[in-house]
Amino acid sequence: MTRTAPSAGGVVVAENCSKWYGHVLGVSDVSWRLRGGIVGLLGPNGAGKSTLIKMMAGLLRPSRGSLAVFGKSPFDDVGVRRRIGYAPEHDKTWDELTALELVTFMARLAGVDDAKAQAAAKDAIAQMGMTDAMHRRVRGFSKGMRQRTKLATAIAHDPDFLLFDEPLTGVDPVARVDIVERIRKLAAAGKTVVVSSHVLYEIEALTSEIVVIYRGQLLAEGNVYEIRRLIDRHPHRIRIECDRPRTVAESLAKSDHVARIVFERAGVLIETRDPDRCYDELATAVVEHGVHVSSLSSPDNNLGAVFEYLTGERR
């Protein structure tokens, strides 16, 4: 059965896309358009990230609605799968193969000419910083090395669209920074990259473009800061560490946009409904009273807070 794919207009176009596993809902009525760049697919475990990624990779067919990659259904169209590079979440591979053998085989499976497959594999392995270990069997690899090898298998055939399912899980901090940098390079080379994670700071280190998925539904999409702005009903928190927190608090206490003031050990936390006004008044108070500010931060501008707000409403 071939489904009609939505017309082109993005790398991925999902229209009312749903996926059930028997009675279990994987993804529910997702409509989404991905135009390019790096996008972080964010959600807690079991939210439907892997299901959505598998549908984009052509491994799963939507139960209802449609999902097109480059204008075609990846499940039905073998040709479009050649333009997709997918690194699954699981670590299972042919462990008795060396990294080079594994990546070469994957390149061949994706249609790379036999004569050039090994060169393409070596190049992909080099891009992932695994050249020194490419003749070693995957069986003896650490988690980080397995992740890099998996990413190399995804890029060896030079796809235009990359899908990395939890690529940083279990990777040590040094390797994480390195992998993030390499993924960024792929995007800089013109690839569209979707990276899923349930660890917020991993995505934050990669991109500010996010898609939040929760219980199979698309909760939010766009720039993390824009999304934060949209949540105006939630007070925005500003933390000031200074030598005279009570003076700062007194200056702002009269303002109607301030919802709450909490004194902390080294400063004061202000919850406001109008962050822009609050920052202006704060600056004025600091200058007028000669307060020495050692630190000014907003815990709500990170991805964790956004995610907490978005999912918290549905809990």
Place this chain on the structure above:
Amino acid sequence: MSDATGPRSSGADSLRPAGTIHDLGYKRYVGARLASSTRWLVVMKNHIAHAWKTWWRFKSSLGLAVIVTVIAGGVMFLLQDRTVKGVVLPSGIAATLTDGTLPRSIQWYSRVAFLVSLTIGARVVAGDVQSGAFTFYFARSVRPRDYVLGKITGQLVLVGMIYLAGPLMLAIARLGLADSTDQLIDLLPVIPKALAVGALGTLAFACVPLGFSAIVHNPRYAMALWASYYLIVGGMAWVLSRVTDSGVAALDLAASLDRVAFWLYDLELVWGRAKRIDPYVALGSLLAHAGIAIALVVWQVRRAHLRGIGGAS
């Protein structure tokens, strides 16, 4: 990557590059993209290469097949005048070892092929389901039919190196032992007969274990199931056929292959399991086994593809 160059002005400006392209450590693949229809060849080659990687999967069985061939060839050469017990010509005269060894050797090739079926064949689909390999196959431009065709042809090549090559070499050896040119010409049909028996055995021992590997998702259980069917069900079928005097003994794959071999080589068995089976029933049983097994593999792989089985999420 190279620096971009453009028109340069004179003086100090000429020393400055007009622009720079940063090396991102990324090179585009420039080369042919093979058609999706060739993917089964990649799967087949990988299946063979994988089997060849370790000594115990295939090389040991191939070594045993070589030993069987050398011993059978030696018997044919050294004991030409002796007759073989339990094997007679249609006229009732006992067959010579030179002639009788050809169908007699089939049971030994069956034993070796059974080993290969255990170490490789019965693990194929179950192993790929368990290891999540389908994720790698079907996320690339591989269709279920490419996978099935690749795995079956790969397995046919491996088993064929034992079951097709062995009897063929013995048939050629038989021609070499001909007393005269006339006898050589008379004996020429042993070549297509050896090929026919070999092809049938190859088909059975390549496809049937694959079918069992498609039934369960654990390679060890699949191996156990196949071994039980081959050894226990086959034996029970033979016992049952003795009691009921029916053709149920054809469920015994090795006996069926023996029966077809003796039938093709125009020799009769005086005793033994194969004697009780009608050659046409044996032939039908072997083809039915292979057909059902292929259908099972196709069904299971299509099902895995549709359901997204094979990758933990």
